[in-house]
Amino acid sequence: MSPTTQSRPLPMAITTYLERSVSAKPASARATFAENAVVVDDGKTYTGEAAIAAWLAETVTEFEYTTTQLRIEKDETATTVVNRIAGNFPGRSVDLSYRFELDAESGLIQALTISI
Template sequence: MSTSPASARPGDLPTAVTRYLEAHRAHDTATAISAFSGDATVTDDGRTYEGTAAIEAWLARSSVEYTYTTTLTGAERVDETHWTATNRLEGDFPGGVVDLNYRFTLTDGLIERLVIEP
């Protein structure tokens, strides 16, 4: 029997997800990377980054590439290990405003996989 995603309050998000989102918003790369497992992957803008060194480089680059604000607009629990956080980004990037889904897969309390897409 499959379960349907359930809306969640932002405060219901797992600790690793909250730590990542808050650190990313604050451009705190060291804290953001601590939310990931050692062999995690991130897919963003059609590119996949594997392992903490590649993810750390992606985080550092993405924090200075554009100036933007991030607002958490929704959260959803798919199951115990899969969560989606929807963020509205507004800034000086092409288009200026975008709603992005951050799809998290957790293993042992850390982010194993993150896919960011509209």
């Protein structure tokens, strides 16, 4: 099955992560991840609660930016949200793909891969 544009609302963990990760307290987004979750961002892998909490805290200190959601796609195993990020970083604007895999039991984020 090929990816499709999703018209239904996003799962709660994804919506909450996207809102909290750009808030004044991005570390609060940690609650949206399963205990043994894995995040891949900018070529680095963060596994488990402590590593993900540190990654969340670090991301807010690097740049100031705004986020505009462009599209949502869903396949059998993941939901992908593509956001345009604009801010005071090299290039000033980039479209990032956030690929979320959720834990079937808890509904929390089991894996998140962020890529261009």
